[in-house]
Amino acid sequence: MQMKISPCKSICLNDNNNNNNITSVIPQVGSGDGRMYVPFNADPNSSEWYPLDEIIYRSRSGGLLDVQHDMDALKKFDGQYWRSLFDSRVGKTTWPYGSGVWSKKEWVLPEIDSDDIISAFEGNSNLFWAERYGKQFLGMNDLWVKHCGISHTGSFKDLGMTVLVSQVNRLRKMHKPVVGVGCASTGDTSAALSAYCASAGIPSIVFLPANKISMAQLVQPIANGAFVLSIDTDFDGCMQLIREVTAELPIYLANSLNSLRLEGQKTAAIEILQQFEWEVPDWVIVPGGNLGNIYAFYKGFHMCKELGLVDRIPRLVCAQAANANPLYVHYKSGWKDFKPVKANTTFASAIQIGDPVSIDRAVFALKKSNGIVEEATEEELMDAMAQADSTGMFICPHTGVALTALSKLRKAGVIAPTDRTVVVSTAHGLKFTQSKVDYHSKEIKNMECRFANPPVQVKADFGSVMDVLKKYLLSKNSKF
Secondary structure (H helix, E strand, C coil), X not given: CCCCCCCCCCCCCCCCCCHHHHXXXXXXXXXXXXXXXXXXXXXXXXXXXXXXXXXXXXXXXCCEEEEECCHHHHCCCCHHHHHHHHHHHCCCCCCCCXXXXXXXXXXXXXXXXXXXXXXXXXXXXXXXECHHHHHHXXXXXXXXXXXXXXXXXXXXXXXXXXXXXXXXXXXXXCCCCCCEEEEECCCHHHHHHHHHHHHHCXXXXXXXXXXXXXXXXXXXXXXXXXXXXXXXXXXXXXXXXXXXXXXXXXXXXCCXXXXXHHHHHCHHHHHHHHHCCCCCCCEEEEECCCCHHHHHHXXXXXXXXXXXXXXXXXXXXXXXXXHHCHHHHHHHCCCCCCCCCCCXXXXXXXXXXXXXXXXXXXXXXXXXXXXXXXXXXXXXXXXXXXXXXXXXXXXXXHHHHHHHHHHHHHHCCXXXXXXXXXXXXXXXXXXXXXXXXXXXXXXXXXXXXXXXXXXXXXXXXXXXXXXXXXXXXXXXXXXX
């Protein structure tokens, strides 16, 4: 009889080449090494830094922070070493390397003990060859969709939340003053936070804008036991309140103002390179709301280039809903003084943000990657979603925003038909079924819904069914 082996956090992955022993040669945080919080885009000569064990979200001047890694230590190993190490961990169940995030542990949070990690083996999401959609609607043969929504709570937010909640778990064991973790959310952040906190047994507090998220998104934090406050304001109002609250109470802030989340989210970029066998795509298109994710993708690609895994990075495109487009307006002005906008209602509710926290990060990433910003109207994004679904996908409205951006750049000749292009799908379509129902029922005011596919009402008799089927088959094949 074969003995069943249960998972054990204390057992580290033992590769044949013993690559995982790398953690023993990289200095630990707190010993004066380079892994720390530093002011974002700071002067190289700046002496301001903070240990990762400190609870801090902004620099002394009020600016954003970034996690700085000990690049000198990481550069002791060449690109081939890192490629082999990361590839060796794909598909493993040994804790914690089966996670798409923690399989890159040395680049994320190397000093954390495996016992402290809270993971649902997130990441490792499907890179879908959108063959029919690309050929039929865009004349492209090398279009791919990175389905980050195929994850534990149905969105890319899991990638960052596993890192943040793991660090909180560590801080609590160190007796740091953290009673719970809180966030403002347009839906997906609260789902991820509540699930990972529930797994760790840590209280979660969620501020949601009342009547502005889907029921599928609302039920997730409720089901996972979060303390949910439905507040009569928009996301920006919720964000302001949670920042004020976390400044007064021992509640750890989980929004992307916290740079730890971006360390997990950057692994999606590394995954894309892995899935292409370390060949770099020409373009990566990312929906943008609070704008941390576009920077996370840049950081992941840039680290791969700096550490010798690849020799270039892709051009980045940030796609915004026209009803919440502060970055697009800023880009079209030639990056002149940024001004927040009043975000109007959009079906892409997770990016309905008018005053994004990570605006500086996004601008930096786009400038460094020779990037572009595009926008999508409500009708454009819903039509794109319907077209994509008709080719076998089942995408969220935010992915419809990204596909619209791609379509516009193809028509303008910016993206060539032969360019290898990746569209990042940030959430699962099952979170947004009501918008699909409304579209296919043609119940959206002032929207034509050109690609609606409503059910056909038929009498319950053989003749009526046959008549309808014959008409349908004839419409598909004139020789029928």
